[in-house]
Amino acid sequence: MLISKNSIKMENDVSKLRQEEQAELAVFSFNPISSHLFKVNVTISKPVIDVLYQETVLLFRKKNLDGFGQNAAPVEYIEENYDVEVNRRIKTYVFRHVIVDFLFKELISRKIPFANYPRLIHVTSADDNVLIFSFDLSLTESMELKEWKNFAFKTPKRKRYKDLDKQVLQFVDQNTCLNKRVNSSIVEEDDWVCFSSTLLDQNMAAVIPMITSCFWTKIKKNEISNKFKSSLIGKSLGESFISNDFYFEDDTDYYENLNHHFSITIKAIVKGKLLSIDLFKQNFKLKNKAEIHNKIMEVFSFRNDISQRRTIIEEIFNLLLAKHRFEVPKHLILRRQEDILATLMHQPDYHVYKSQKDFLKYVELLAEKDLKEETIIDQIAYKENIAVSIEDIQFYLNLLSNKRIREFTYFKPSTEKIEDMDAPINHGMLAHTILREKTLNYIIHMLTH
The missing domain is CATH 3.30.70.1050 (Trigger factor ribosome-binding domain)
Structure with a gap:
């Protein structure tokens, strides 16, 4: 008690x-x-x-x-x-x-x-x-960072098919036109929504005013039957309302329809159907249309089924890890393997993967690779005093929502696909992941300019 x-x-x-x-x-x-x-x-x-x-x-x-x-x-x-x-x-x-x-x-x-x-x-x-x-x-292992900003790095070249430039131009023009027609202040299907929640008492006053939680959720078409998510549609940025439909599935295991009331306020809206060219330009520090074009080209240009963007990231990590040698403790790798396997088990081709002779070895190598990359990224993030704003989260989710340019996102807040998660995601979990993502973009910018 x-x-x-x-x-x-x-x-x-x-x-x-x-x-x-x-x-x-x-x-x-x-x-x-x-x-x-x-x-x-x-x-x-x-x-x-x-x-x-x-x-x-x-x-x-x-x-x-x-x-x-x-x-x-x-x-x-x-x-x-x-x-x-x-x-x-x-x-x-x-x-x-x-x-x-x-x-x-x-x-x-x-x-x-x-x-x-x-x-x-x-x-x-x-x-x-x-x-x-x-x-x-x-x-993770603490380390002394070398002067990584002075490392020599040659950006992998893009493919030179003429059709690629045409595809990028069409993509930019299409999203520019859509941005002019869409009301970015109203919640619609496919949008990401950031909302705050404050627990209310029987008189609809805040129980503990100092506790105001912040969550992100995606409004998916097949979830319109979800009362709370449905209630978000049509709401405006900054709008507040009271709801007793905001709860997590296991909150009602004991007694159905025994829900607290919350004051909900819409804090941010990320349009899910289009790319915000302004956010893209601002976050990647691009100066003009030519730089926007070249940056988007990174996810349009593929060589051996690997995009230019992914090649840049892989080669930068190879460079950083070659200059900073360290080992990841075995127990950390085992824990990450568990997470990876738990995710793979829900995929349709899991049994096909599992039947491969080197399947578990591949999972182990993937776990070690992920942990090494996260370790070096965290060290640089803290050394450079990089901070995350709500605009950084909006940009990340905007990229993640667009399948054509989703490859600009590298780190994920969990081993699951966050766009498929039913439950709202805590702001803090997203902020931690996007700190890594923002740091990676910072490193790429410093080494390629």
């Missing part, structure tokens, strides 16, 4: 927390277990847990429970008979709406280079009514 039954002081505790605008929401601690393994604890403060417990008990009272009508079940009865369910709701909410973004923000701000995602080990409640989320975190 998170708090004792007799500690419910509904209005007083809620009022007190709302007045403490500077109250400490969470505490981050970082303790070594071995040279490459650390334990990270994120502790949520007592006032936050107390208020969430009170609000969740009130939510359960709205349900017809065990013969009691709505709002008729005594608080003490719910505490005694639904303690497990109430606490599970609190842990789920705190993890999704507080912990994930807070954890990634702390890791990035403290410049902690890590391999693989932090792994949640357990959640415990202490005697003083705090909630502690414990993670295992694998650190």
Whole structure:
């Protein structure tokens, strides 16, 4: 049990927390277990847990429970008979709406280079009514970077088929025209939407004003039956509304239609059907139409089924890793192999791949390659003090949404295809991935100009 039954002081505790605008929401601690393994604890403060417990008990009272009508079940009865369910709701909410973004923000701000995602080990409640989320975190090798900006790099040449230039011109003209006709301030099908969410109480006031979560989600045509995603269509940038349809699938495992209300605000919209030429020009630091043309050509020009863009990336990593020699610990490779295999298992051709004699060896080499690339990228990102803005995320998702130029994105926020994920994605997870993507683009720019 998170708090004792007799500690419910509904209005007083809620009022007190709302007045403490500077109250400490969470505490981050970082303790070594071995040279490459650390334990990270994120502790949520007592006032936050107390208020969430009170609000969740009130939510359960709205349900017809065990013969009691709505709002008729005594608080003490719910505490005694639904303690497990109430606490599970609190842990789920705190993890999704507080912990994930807070954890990634702390890791990035403290410049902690890590391999693989932090792994949640357990959640415990202490005697003083705090909630502690414990993670295992694998650190990558620290290294002294050489003067990589002075490395000699020759950009791989493009194919010279005349038709390629015509294709690029048509692509640019088409997207330029579409940009003029599309209303970029209204949510439509195929768009990516960034929204903030704030938990509301029974009076539709913020339960804990300092907790405002930020998520990204894609509005896919086959998901219009999803009430929450459907409610986003037609909304304007900056528009706010109240919804009790925003929840993750496993939030309602215990009791159907027992959902919190949230205040939702549309923070950003990324059009999914076209490329923003302005964002493209700005993020790749392009000066004129000729440079835009040449940059887009990188994903139109292929040699031996590999695009010029991918060849540039591969050769830059070969150069960086040749100049910075290091080994990846075996346990990190094994963990990444697990992630890769878990993804491959959902692909239709998995059994065909698996039947190949060198399949597992290939997966091992791929895992090692990914980890080495991420390690060197993280080191450069922190050394160069590269930061991620919401515009960087918009640009990344804009590229990802367009199949013709998707190859401009290299790093992914998980081993899954994020455009196929049903659940909203935490802003912090995307920011961590796009820090790597932005750093890669920075390196390419420095070595090719």
